[in-house]
Amino acid sequence: MAQITAALVKELRERTGAGMMDCKKALGENDGDMELAIDWLRNKGLAAAAKKAGRVASEGLVGLASGDGIGVLAEVNSETDFVAKNETFQEFVKAVANMAMDAEGDFDKAMATAFPGGEGTLADEAAKMVGTIGENIQVRRMTALKANPGVVATYMHNATAAGVGKIGVLVGLKSEGDKDQLMALGKQLSMHIAATNPQAATTAELDPAIVEKERTFLIEQAKESGKTQEIAEKMVEGRIRKFFSEVVLAEQTFVIDNETKIAQVIENAAKEIGSPIELVGFARLELGEGIEKKEEDFAAEVAAVAAS
Template identity: 50%
Template sequence: MTITANLVKELREKTGAGMMDCKAALTEVKGDIEAAIDWLRKKGLSKAAKKAGRVAAEGLIGISADGKSGAVVEVNSETDFVARNEQFQDLVTKVTALAKEANGSVEELLAATFPGKSITVEDQVKELIATIGENMSVRRTAKLEVPEGVVGSYVHSQVAPGLGKIGVLVALESPGKNADELATLARQIAMHVAATNPVALNIEGVPVETLEREKAILADKNQGKPPQVIEKIVASGMKSYGKDNCLLEQAYIHDPSKSVAQAVKDSEGKVGGPIKLVGYVRYALGEGIEKKEDDFAAEVAAAAGTAS
């Protein structure tokens, strides 16, 4: 299989490894990106194996949270210039305000009536595309809700109220009467999520295939050792994985001496009742969308010795 410059570029962006190492990995596994990531990790060459994908698309993340429910929306544009446009920001704000009723469905959100007009959100987006002359899309949306408690939020790199580059919702269930204290805790945890980007709430929430992959990598890196030793190394590695990647087990950024779970437990006295962190949503602008970069592609082509 021919290892193209674009393939090398994709692997480098996902792992942070050098171009020639990426080419070697892809050659070894016949172009399989996921297998190449594992190959680099086993060789100790991957600098950012956890990275989900380069954040490249422009636009804005919109957050709307009020009491027991909240919603988040990503609306993309081609350039950051348009993302700073007041018309675009107004679009995202109004679309976000409708998102709770869409219950996480982009289709329902696009079909909703745009505020102040007798047209759908989808048609309003098309109108703005025609006006501004740049492609836009409502890419995704999610909703969190609790029967009692609060859904808190945090927007990073905020450009206008509720609009920014990273948006987080955190749902806390609690019968506690101190709503202000609970809301403060939810916001602080949302800030933590924005900073750490956990894989899941707890180890049970991590996809089985991800855990099996981690175990296989640990086992491969320790080949030649007795089976019982490898078993202990893998078990220890899984505990470390949980502390690094699972929200409840992570060291709390506001007090690293505690885990997030401990911080939640310690807040129960102030809130006036038990607290359960039941869910979170984190959207980073352009997550998983690749944006063409001609100069870098040319650099990769030169190093890989192939044309795109």
């Protein structure tokens, strides 16, 4: 029997896009013959991964998982929204979220971890899913949030099934207070974040470059209005405060009552609970955020189909 070397497995994986364990098995089943191994993978529906991996994956699902003092979000992309309704895909996304929690949000660690019930790593299973689902499947990103003592509240907007949907949110609240009350507050804050999409928890955490860019724009705008320097500076400071109220969570107006600032909402809750509450942070993952979708006109689409 031919020796199955790492170099052979690597070459087969590069040529087919199939998972590492699948490549190793294919070579073993075919006495190390590369071409026969490729045919074996093709017959198993696994060799299509490489071709499909070049297609834009901007749909899919966000999955969430949570435990004692920790919450995670993971985004898994597909090519079409139809796949999000596929139960096999949904279960895969849930598994990715659980593995992300075990890895505490470390992407590389999670991808290199053995997939439960599978024959390889999470990365291998993702490649195998391409053949199973018939579309490009990408585990795109994951993030974790901790609060100890305290809670990490979660919310899934537009949930397709339990634990998976289009927008996932985590909110970390550090406190010695009653966990049920903290969770109730966290759930409301999570829903608020899903709706408003803040850029930072506090003004101190907002990227200085973003603030400077906004300030420069407002100064130029004020100068063009012909105002004096003193009036222009006051105008800018007022508009910067308004900017903060739009993009900083603590400065935003609570969407549930439409009048109280989030910082005050947390302060009021701390008094009710009888224990200080610290907003540790938040995370918000929206499906497809930042992915440039490929647009094709009808003529190009017809030509592509005809050529395939």
